[in-house]
Amino acid sequence: MAFASRLSVRAVSLTLMSLTTPPFANASMGNLGTSYGVMPVDVATAQSMSMFNSQVSATYYNPAYLTSDPRGELTTGILHAEQELRSANPNANGDILSNTPSQHVLIGMKTNLGSLTRYDHPIYLGFIAGVEKYGKEMLAFSSETSESGQYLQYGKEPLFLNIGAATPIWRGVAAGVSARITLDATAKLDAVSTLGGETSRERLSVNAEPSLKTILGVSADLRSTFCPDRDCYLQGWEVATAYRTKSSASTTVDSNIIVTQTIPDPGLSLAVSTIDSFQPETLVLGAQYETENWRIGGSLEQQNWSDLEKEFTSDTIKDQQSVSSADRIRFDDIVIPRLGAETRLNPNFALRGGIAFEPSPLKTTRNPEINYLDTDKIVLGLGFSATYDRTRLLAYPVRFDLGYQYQQLQERDFTLVDTSGAETEVTADGDIHVFSGSVTLKF
DSSP states (O other): OOOOOOOOOOHHHHHHHHOOOOOOOOOOSHHHHHHHHHHHHHHHHTTTTTTOOOSSTTHHOOOHGGGGGOOEEEEEEEEEEEEEEEEEEETTSOEEOOOOEEEEEEEEEEEOOOOGGOOOOOOOOEEEEEEEHHTTTTOOOOOOOSSOOSSSSSSSEEEEEEEEEEEEEEEEEEEEEEEEEEEEEEEEEEEOOOSSSOOOEEEEEEEEEEEEEEEEEEEEEEHHHTTTTTTTTTTTTTEEEEOOOOOOEEEEEEEEEEETTTTTEEEEEEEEEEEEEEEEEEEEEEEEOOOSSSEEEEEEEEGGGGHHHHHHHTOSOOOOOOOOOOOOOOOOOOOEEEEEEEEEEEOOOOOEEEEEEOOOOBBBSBOOTTTTEEEEEEEEEEEEEEEEEOSSSSSSSSSOOOOEEEEEEEEEEEEEEEEEEEEEEEEEEEEEEEEEEEEEEOO
């Protein structure tokens, strides 16, 4: 570790952050599930039918729907998101602010644990995990202020992990609960340094503790609930609701630095605490109508982003305490409408698509010290599934899914404020292309 001859609080801070932060790892106030969709079905329908997706992504969207298929499941998939986030800035050489892709590898499994008990009652357990850079990056993060602007919701979230369980309750009604797992990391550094940058007696410890956040889901097949013994007008209708508590990942760094002949014992103490990512408290209501050859469905999703204002009060990097109350960042709670459809071309092929409109939760367009950018989004998705029935080795069919999603970030004007207080008017917009594929084995 090296220190410049002129030691400053900022230099120490940057050194500390370099201990735990790989370069070019941008954090995101969102996640894989909310930004794009977990599996190809979620990506292709713009998450409009995620409440009724029987795959392992149900552990995130609606754990109750793990009960919809009694068979076990093993799924592997990949997701690649190409981002071109722009900011028309008269003081910049170009408009592209960020074009770093997000690349996830995913694995999930679902099984029935009911056979472990003496009761003939199914209990389904499922989990899904995703890791950035196709499995090579698990804990990267970045937290910073910016003079050129930075986007609120897009970036890397290396670790995506959910585990949950579900069981049928009564006549077509099922309930499930799952946990989203995030990490709270802490680091402590003690060192002695000369003005020349030579260090001694270094001591560094890093710990990461898991934080569990609850997801609850309930779904109901209305025909089975209200008219189980006969056909009725409720046949084909399903409804569901899910609740996700807010969650965030955070990093805290404490240091004590002694500089020979400059800063004597007990040294310079520095504490850094920052939010790496944030997922808002979310309530979702969904419904779908299904026939033998097609289905249509949608959802309304409320995300309570206003809670993020409180999280920033304890963030020492995105420090809002030093900003006047009138200039502090503000967020709105938002409602996202989603609509999707699926048609079965034949028993082996299905085509699906979806659309959604996502308003921006960022209320303020002038955010000193942070300079966040965020815009309204129109989301379009398209995808298909292919089922291979006759396999030589496997007892059940193999399913292949592909999904594509396009997000158009609408133009929005912002005012950037640099460290000297100078203001620059910019216009933010962007385009995002998401590609996703998976292979599912039943057992």
